[in-house]
Amino acid sequence: MASISSNETVTQREQSMVLEDVKLIYTIFADVPPKTKLLLLELHRDNHMEYLLSGLQQLGPSFCVLDANRPWICYWILHSIALLGESIATGLEDRTIDFLSRCQDPDGGYGGGPGQMPHLATTYAAVNSLITLGDEKSLSSIDRDKIYRFLLSMKDSNGAFRMHDAGEMDVRACYTAISVASVLNILDNELVRDVGNYILSCQTYEGGISGEPGSEAHGGYTFCGLATMILINEVDRLDLATLLDWVVFRQGVEGGFQGRTNKLVDGCYSFWQGGIFALLQRFHTIIGESMTLLDAGQANCADSSLTTVESDISDGEESLDGISSSDGEACVTQQGGRIISKGGDEACFFQPGGREPLFNSIALQRYILLCSQDSGGGLKDKPQKGRDHYHTCYCLSGLSVSQHCWSKDEDSSPLPGAVLGPYFNLLEPINPIHNVVLERYREAQEFFTRA
Ligand SMILES: CC(C)=CCC/C(C)=C/CC/C(C)=C/COP(=O)(O)OP(=O)(O)O
């Protein structure tokens, strides 16, 4: 898979079927008393844990579903467990470290299973899994010298990376290579050389980033491209104003995000698109300058669609405040092309150093909790779909980003009003560049600075 195919616009019928499902859910929700609302908004932690643990236990030699994807399954499950603030039993942890070690190629990098050829995506998944497990045994099982050689061997003469030997070259490959090198503290000029030029050549007329030059902008690749540019310190080369403009328009009336123009919302984009806001907010210190280019007219996009959610879908619902765990101190409402703070003051679309997220974080949490959650455990794309580990991981990652995006810095706990539903829904914060739980990222940083 080199990249996504050209955009087949969804039919009006498909779009309205999803909207009907979501509307029904929100209408029922709007009619129940506040106590029931809180119950409906509960994150089903125990059921999610049960679903995740049973997935991890199946990773033994006989596990053959998605056989070339096993380090991914480990990452999606382990990261979801860490987001929930939980850990796994020592025996299971040892077996997972041992399994991932057997996926490590003698010449460096990790394959999709023992004996399989090394691949950048599974190397990223394995490294993030081991960082998430996080102790000495886990971190020291990574052969950094060999990984460095593997990464270098994946680099093309034009500066970009290939996913595997003679494999496809794309923005995902650049991100996974640079993310791994950075987190393991082996990033150098040789790995960085000309990657920025490649990413730049993938920013499209819409403002988002495509998988390869000439393709369509997509949330997955925009996240990968932006995170890479931040890691190599070249983010200012991107046109950030149009990128922000593009991503703001991807939040739908349902509250969730779509991956690209004219496609359906999907829970996994809660992270791929929601994470872009976290990157822009946390890691781009001079973003305020670029954002002054966005006038109120452009900001209008987010407002009009989300105002529609309130009037169309949540008909009868007093306000989002009524379903937050506090009286919604931190909530803003969006009106008439401007963002208005609760006190009624008009705020500019982006306030440098300010705390307001650039998307409707409460509407996103509502989509995740009410439309993407399987009450029996696991999360999913949209109401009529089934759960899976990929969507569980990225819906929870997006939920964490949307709960923590109001905090003034990454070490502050969110105010109750920033968390939709009971405060017990609060997940661990992440480092959004690598998408690992913040505390584990810091421990790894310390370990690999010493090592
Ligand atoms: C780290 C790493 C490996 C990142 C991957 C990022 C990512 C999610 C890329 C998008 C991949 C893709 C094929 C999307 C289109 O699918 P689609 O056409 O089925 O979905 P759509 O209709 O929502 O666009």
Ligand SMILES: [Zn+2]
């Ligand atoms: Zn999805």
